[in-house]
Amino acid sequence: xxxxxxxLPVDGPHGTRDVRIxxxxxxxxxxxxxxxxxxxxxxATVGTAFLAANGDRPLALQRFSNGIDGDQFFSKxxxxxxxxxxxxxxxxxxxxxxxxxxxxxxxxxxxxAAQMNTVVFHPWPSRAGNSxxxxxxxxxxxxxxxTDFDDAIPAALELRSVLAEAGLDAFLKTSGxxxxxxxxxxxxxxxxxxxRHAVIAAxxxxxxxxxxxxxxxxxxxxxxxKVFVDFNQANRDRTMAGAYSPRALAHAPVSCPIEWDELExxxxxxxxxxxxxxxxxxxxxPWARMHDKPxxxxxxxxxxxRDLAAGLGELPFPPDYPKMPGEPPRVQPSRARKTD
Numbered sequence: 001x002x003x004x005x006x007x008l009p010v011d012g013p014h015g016t017r018d019v020r021i022x023x024x025x026x027x028x029x030x031x032x033x034x035x036x037x038x039x040x041x042x043x044a045t046v047g048t049a050f051l052a053a054n055g056d057r058p059l060a061l062q063r064f065s066n067g068i069d070g071d072q073f074f075s076k077x078x079x080x081x082x083x084x085x086x087x088x089x090x091x092x093x094x095x096x097x098x099x100x101x102x103x104x105x106x107x108x109x110x111x112x113a114a115q116m117n118t119v120v121f122h123p124w125p126s127r128a129g130n131s132x133x134x135x136x137x138x139x140x141x142x143x144x145x146x147t148d149f150d151d152a153i154p155a156a157l158e159l160r161s162v163l164a165e166a167g168l169d170a171f172l173k174t175s176g177x178x179x180x181x182x183x184x185x186x187x188x189x190x191x192x193x194x195x196r197h198a199v200i201a202a203x204x205x206x207x208x209x210x211x212x213x214x215x216x217x218x219x220x221x222x223x224x225x226k227v228f229v230d231f232n233q234a235n236r237d238r239t240m241a242g243a244y245s246p247r248a249l250a251h252a253p254v255s256c257p258i259e260w261d262e263l264e265x266x267x268x269x270x271x272x273x274x275x276x277x278x279x280x281x282x283x284x285x286p287w288a289r290m291h292d293k294p295x296x297x298x299x300x301x302x303x304x305x306r307d308l309a310a311g312l313g314e315l316p317f318p319p320d321y322p323k324m325p326g327e328p329p330r331v332q333p334s335r336a337r338k339t340d
Contacts, residue, residue, distance in 0.1 A: 006037065010044045012106035017085065019111045028067045028119065031250045034273055039246065040114040045277040046244050047107025049285040053243035053257070054110075054123040058091050058101035058131055060239060061113050062120035068248040076101050079116065085109055089128040093237050094321050103128045119248045122239035125195070126188065133188040134195045137168065137297060139202065140233045140240055141180045144215075146225030149268055152180045155206065155214050155227045156263060162205050166299040171290050174268040176247035176255035179227075181240060185294040190301075192236040198300035200315060203229035204307060218316045219332045232318050243287060246273050257286040 004025065007018045024037035043050060061075040077100045078088050086109045088100035101124075104110055113121070125134040139159060141152045159182050160170040168184040175181055186195070203216045206229060215226040233240055241247055241255040256271035256279075271279070314326035329336060 008037070008040055008044060008111060010047070010108040010111050012047070012108050014085070014106065017106075017108035019108050019115060021111075021115050026067070028064065028117075029250065029252045029273075030067060030069065032252055032274070034252050036114065036117070039119070039273065040111045042246070042273045042277060043110040043114050044107055046280055047110060049257075049280055049287070050110055050121075050242075050244040051104065051107060052285065053287055054121055054245070055104050055106070056128050057103065057123040057126065058089055058128060059104055059124070059242075060122040061102065061116065061118040062122060062248070063117045064119050064248060065117055068119060068250075072248070074122075075116070075118075078102055083109075083112055086112060089131060091124070091131045091237075094235070101131075119246055121242045121245040123242045124237075124239060125234075130188050132191050134190075134192060134234075135186060135188040135291070135294065137163075137184040137186050137195055137198060137202075137300075138233060138240065139182045139199055140175070140230040141182065142175075142228045142230050143178050144220075144223045144226055144228050147227060149178050149180075151213065152178070152227050153263055153266075155210060155229075156180045156182055157260075158209055159202070159206050159229075160260065162202050162209070166202065166295075166297075166303070168295040168297075168300075169293065170260075171257065171287055172260060172263060173243050173255055173257040173287075174253075174266065174271055176241050176245070176253040176268070176271075177249065178268070180263075181255070183290070185291045187294045187296055190297055192234070194301060195297060196231065196234040197304040198297035199234040200231045201300045201303035201307060203231050204312065205303060216315070221332060221334055231315060235318065235321070238318065244276065259286045 005022045006024050009016050021040050026036045064072045087103050089103050091101045092098050125136040141155050143151050163170045171183045173181050207214045207216050215223045216229050217223045243257050245255050247253045252273040254271045254276045317324050
């Protein structure tokens with residue numbers, strides 16, 4: 001019995017590759033009727049910009065076996081039967097365990113990932129050839145309950161000023177949900193813990209300038225109606241949706257790079273799998289020159305040392321991390337008080 005399948009030609013640096021798409025009519029986003037073939041076509045269309053942002057990096061695939069409302073799981077290493085143009089690199093996880101992790105190098109590899117029911121792509125902030133040293137400083141501005149995207153806008157603008165004072169050029173994208181992601185290209189000279197400390201230093205400086213609107217409080221019960229600066233996204237093996245990656249939300253949003261002068265009037269719901277290809281063709285890629293002039297985190301690490309001397313120490317790590325030097329007790333404050 002014949003099975004439903006098509007072959008999608010995908011252009012790339014090594015010519016055109018034919019990528020087989022099984023079940024092309026499978027609906028991934030039920031509210032809009034967007035199919036697996038639609039997703040594959042989207043990735044082929046935006047492939048150059050997508051790979052510029054996410055290629056040559058260790059990558060995790062967030063896969064959905066039956067559309068965004070179905071079961072999901074993460075793939076980190078290449079599954080059996082991956083094509084020869086999909087490679088892996090050995091990385092070290094927080095547990096100190098080493099393991100191969102996927103790397104995508106061309107648009108056909110992204111389309112193959114769609115064939116594997118991938119919806120969200122999660123790239124590391126480091127390159128495959130130097131996975132221990134990030135070449136991006138990433139800061140996640142996450143509006144808490146009672147706040148929304150509009151509250152993240154002034155925080156992002158002020159954060160841009162903070163990073164500029166530290167000698168860094170900031171680039172911007174929507175998260176694909178309610179928040180904003182601010183990236184700064186850096187020379188890959190420092191390991192993850194140093195970059196985390198640089199992010200904390202920037203976050204604390206932003207909080208000083210906007211104390212009523214921004215928080216670095218790790219525990220949700222302490223954040224209030226503010227924008228949380230999620231410093232733990234800077235840790236090893238912690239990732240966020242990549243630029244031009246779709247998100248598993250009903251309106252098929254995309255985590256979309258935007259120019260700073262677009263921010264104040266931006267509507268994150270306008271950037272979707274259906275609209276971003278035309279946007280790219282019309283306006284170009286705001287991140288095209290991100291890595292032309294990388295900076296360093298030296299100034300931010302100076303701020304970190306200054307804050308340490310003032311009594312501001314390490315902040316909590318994610319719960320699955322080993323206990324880290326200088327880390328405060330990993331228990332939410334209300335429970336700690338009850339224990340006392």
